[in-house]
Amino acid sequence: MEYIFFILGFVILIGGATLLIDGASNIGRRLGIPEGITGLTILAIGTSLPELIINVFASLNGNTDLAVSNVLGSNILNILVIVGITALIKPIPVLKPTYYRDIPFSLFAVGLLFFMVQDGWTMQEGSKIIGRVDGIIFLILLIVFLYIYFRSSSKTPKDEKPGKLRPAWMAIVFILLGIVGLYFGGEWIVEGAVFVASEFGMSEATIGLTIVAIATSLPELVTSIMAAIRKSPEMAIGNAVGSCIFNILLVLGVSSVIHPIPFQSGSIFDLIMVLVATVTLVVFVYTGKGRMISRVEGGIMIGMYGVYLWWILY
Template identity: 40%
Template sequence: MAYIFLLIGFVLLIKGADLFVDGSSNIATLLRISPVLIGLTIVAFGTSSPEATVSIIAALKGNAGVSLGNVIGSSIFNITLVVGIAAFIYPLKVESETTKKEIPFTLLASVVLLVLSSDMILQGFDNNALTRSDGLIFLLFLSIFIYYVFEVAMKNRQKADDRKIPDSVKWGKSILFAVLGLAGIILGGEMVVRNGTKIAYSLGMSETLVGLTIIAIGTSLPELVTSIAAALKKQSEIALGNIVGSNIFNILFVLGSASVISPLVVDGKVFIDLLVLIFLTVLLLIFSRTNYKIGKIEGMLLVFGYLIYIVYIILRN
């Protein structure tokens, strides 16, 4: 039954995130918020909301391995498999601002996570942990990112004011979608954590491994679906922007909120995964700087990289 409830939880997470993104985007449209602001915040936050729900619930239950594994695993999944598949479908055009500010900011967030997790090496403590003060630092960095996004939005304000609001976009329907989506995300997240942890123990898997694999892949499905849909519609900027924004929210908002609620003990194995994440973010930056697009060959390399990583962490367990 645990497998069935896990599957139902994933369905609720995915559908909930879909409704939440639609509802929130429509509300932003009605408020005449810039499309740039919608893409970098609401859509990114909406597709990251399953990770946030799962990690916060796991933190409340004392399952730190699930929280950390989910965030790091989801971020690696996003950079490799999601970007890779989207680029293979249709080469991803990269905006210059993305290579100058947004991807470097993602890299900065990953490095900050590595530094704040290294208590034994840097401070001589008995164990590694993300404390409440570390969580506040993450949220401070997030506020800096939000400020940057608002600066970008202000520059594009004229474009937002000129947009015509479709007749199908209504306040009542938009609010209903957002509320139903949020409910689906919360309920689905609870089911995924509870049943994913049960399955992990029954198979002799560690909390960190199940977070890095089963839960990470499940909670990253909204990013995968959104980016593939964008690539099929040849809206490549949305595909890459969604991933970059989601990874920033994953580290800064999700881990920041989770560790403020309940300090997270860091498993030593996670440091290898963190170094993999940093390496992949640098690789994404290099690929993005090559003619400002990520092509089919780079996409295939990223997908292949994820397959190697999955084999490694399964054998490591």
């Protein structure tokens, strides 16, 4: 029965996130909020809401290993697998805002997280932690990133044609159903992850780095594959890098403000892997002909993820 609830948790969580985003987007457009603002906000929620809900429940329940590993595993998968598979289908042209703004900020966020878990002022009773002060710093940096995004996006012409609006009552129902789905989905996933870990003798961190990270990244993976098939592969790298930024600044920021998160020494390797994956992306984008991720580079990224999985599982 626990396995059923574990699987249902992912379905309900992703479904709830979809309903909430749909309803919130419709309400935002009805209130006349500019499309540029709602666009990034909804995208940010869409890519990071599953991880955020899981981390909130994990933090409240004291499953801090799951909270950290979920973010690290998702970021590794976003960069190496989502970008890698998309590039294998069709080489990815990297747009100017992505390589001038998003990729450097993503590298900065990863570097800052690495500094915070290594620096002495994050120590508490001999164990490294991501404390409330760290969480507040992350959230402040998120606001800075959003400000930079809106300033740079305001210079880009936008299509002002609004999409078809749902009736207001339907949007509200979607929001309410989405909140309910997020609550039960998040709770069932955390409880299921703890159960699966105990049944198979695996750590919560391993479950978070693999099963939970893969499941919560499925929407981005499917979206990126479809974008590549429809000859718009540039969406994949923008979504992946944006998701990595929000996972660190928003998800870890909110989670650590709710409850300080101990950072176990075993997670240092995974954090280094996030840094390696991000640096690899930087090297591939800024070297070679043009700003492209080629099929060969995509294959290398997939291979790196395969080696990483083998290392943590065996």
